[in-house]
Amino acid sequence: MIDRLCDQAREEDLAVAGLYIDYHAQQEQTVANIMGAILKQLVGRGDIPEYIREAFQKGQMEFGGGGPRLAHLMRMLRIAVASLPQVFICIDALDECLPKNIPDLLVSLRDIVRESPKTRIFLTGRPHVGEDIQRYFSKPVVIPISPSQDDIRDYVEMRLDRDDEPEAMNEDLRADIMRVIQEKISDMYVGTLGVSTLPMVNTY
Amino acid sequence: MDHSTHEQSIGFGDNNANSGNNINSFNTANNGSFNTANNGTVPVGDPLRWLSPLEPVKRHHGLRSHRFEGVGDWLLETSEWREWRGGEGGAGKAVLFCSGNPGVGKTHLR
Numbered sequence: 001m002i003d004r005l006c007d008q009a010r011e012e013d014l015a016v017a018g019l020y021i022d023y024h025a026q027q028e029q030t031v032a033n034i035m036g037a038i039l040k041q042l043v044g045r046g047d048i049p050e051y052i053r054e055a056f057q058k059g060q061m062e063f064g065g066g067g068p069r070l071a072h073l074m075r076m077l078r079i080a081v082a083s084l085p086q087v088f089i090c091i092d093a094l095d096e097c098l099p100k101n102i103p104d105l106l107v108s109l110r111d112i113v114r115e116s117p118k119t120r121i122f123l124t125g126r127p128h129v130g131e132d133i134q135r136y137f138s139k140p141v142v143i144p145i146s147p148s149q150d151d152i153r154d155y156v157e158m159r160l161d162r163d164d165e166p167e168a169m170n171e172d173l174r175a176d177i178m179r180v181i182q183e184k185i186s187d188m189y190v191g192t193l194g195v196s197t198l199p200m201v202n203t204y
Numbered sequence: 205m206d207h208s209t210h211e212q213s214i215g216f217g218d219n220n221a222n223s224g225n226n227i228n229s230f231n232t233a234n235n236g237s238f239n240t241a242n243n244g245t246v247p248v249g250d251p252l253r254w255l256s257p258l259e260p261v262k263r264h265h266g267l268r269s270h271r272f273e274g275v276g277d278w279l280l281e282t283s284e285w286r287e288w289r290g291g292e293g294g295a296g297k298a299v300l301f302c303s304g305n306p307g308v309g310k311t312h313l314r
Contacts, residue, residue: 019260029258036256044252056251067254076255086291109299117295120288124302137299141284145304 017041018090018122021097029097031104032070035077038089042080049083052076074108081116094125094133102129106136113137156181 017038021029043049055076059068068076081087089109097105113119123133124145133140156178163169279285279302287293288300 019258025258033256033258037258037260040252040255041261043255048251052251052255056249056254059254060249067256073255113295113298117298118291119298120291121299122302123299124304126305127303130301130303133299133301139293139296140299140301141288141297142301142303143279143282143284145302 014086014088015042015045015084016088016090018092020092021094023093023096026096026098029101031101031108032067032073034091034097034105035070035073035108036067039073039077039080042077042084042087049080051079070104070108074111077112078115081112081119086118086120087112087116088120088122090122092124094123095129096125102132103136106132110136153178153182 019034019037043052055068055072094102109121113121130142160174160177284300288297
């Protein structure tokens with residue numbers, strides 16, 4: 001979806017920033033680091049704005065010279081967003097964030113939207129984080145995602161066509177594979193079906 | 205010291221695509237170097253890295269290489285997407301949430 005928005009960004013006046021939250025990176029994916037990563041995508045496209053250079057120089061001279069605090073980042077982010085015509089922020093796998101960080105993350109996103117109401121936020125996550133989102137955004141648009149039979153069929157066909165041992169395949173086997181996989185899939189991860197040679201399941 | 209080689213790791217998008225001259229394209233590699241006038245007090249370093257050590261764009265490029273074209277096209281056809289994308293709803297309709305269990309492929313929507 002980020003690429004789709006980027007395609008559109010080339011034609012229209014909008015900026016896109018995004019981040020994949022990862023359970024394994026919970027410790028470094030603090031709210032400050034996440035919002036900082038959004039900010040650096042927004043400001044990193046041309047010359048770095050003066051207010052960021054100044055903040056950086058001041059920050060470096062402070063004892064310890066660590067990264068900026070969340071409140072400071074949010075001030076800079078609000079400026080960056082307000083200076084762009086429209087900003088899209090995409091965050092994947094909200095549920096993989098440390099639970100204690102989710103409220104702060106959503107509050108930070110809400111602050112940006114309040115300041116710049118045209119900002120659009122694209123989130124993905126397991127259904128349960130919908131409740132968290134609703135606590136901070138009264139009317140989120142919710143789209144349930146489940147694998148589509150068409151996508152799965154196309155993908156399995158593509159993988160079978162690229163099989164590096166085609167001599168082991170015959171029409172019956174191929175038909176069986178197609179039939180069984182499509183029968184078994186409802187809302188299930190394809191990787192659990194024994195098709196472990198599929199490196200990535202590009203369903204939606 | 206001319207510190208003109210800081211990491212160009214920002215921005216989504218292909219670096220080889222036809223980006224035209226749109227300033228909002230994420231294709232624009234950041235060639236703007238951060239020249240620190242070295243008067244002895246100004247620090248040398250990367251202000252973008254200071255903002256956050258995370259590198260989400262690397263992960264994005266990694267995922268893209270595994271993606272299957274056309275996946276997720278349906279989403280763009282939904283009224284929900286159009287309504288959200290259009291932005292007419294203002295702050296009240298700012299959030300689109302794609303909800304699904306692990307493995308259904310939320311990450312791989314193109």
